[in-house]
Amino acid sequence: MYSLKYKGHQWLKSTFPNIEISSDYNPWFGGIQTLPEDWDFNSKPVLKEKIKTDFIEISDSCGNIWHGINSRLLIKEYNEFKGLEINEYFLMLPKVPVLCHVIEVSQDMKIFMKNRAFITKTFFNLNNDLTKSYVVAENEEHDFIKY
Helix, strand or coil: CCCCEECCEECECECCCCCEEECCEEEECECEEEEEHHHCCCCHHHHCCCEEEEEEEEECCCCCEEEEEEEEEECCCCHHHCCEEEEEEEEECCCCCCCEEEEEEEECCCCCCCCCCEEEEECECCCCCHHHCCCEEECCCCCEEEC
């Protein structure tokens, strides 16, 4: 996902549709993206793959209907990960200004990916005055930390 706009503010930093080099990232996409940890700073294999997107509706266990986008990356060209499928769901409930991001990973590969980590990178469009910008994240101990 490369754009998330709410009340006139663009929340994600991205150069989409252009691809650029940024700091340690070559290429840099920006937005929100989940990839194998091995690709942390080198996402070039993604450029050779096709990403399919669809509008979707999913109901949860409480009967709520979530609306959003499914982004499907099926690796066909990169031999080491050939057969790996990453589905990212970007979902919202009507009239609720919260984005739910869910990842589903499927393997139809020659080798089972045991203990392989995946990383979700999120690039926020921060305020020019960095003292007015912060992120709250949950750590492994389930504490919420403000950065």
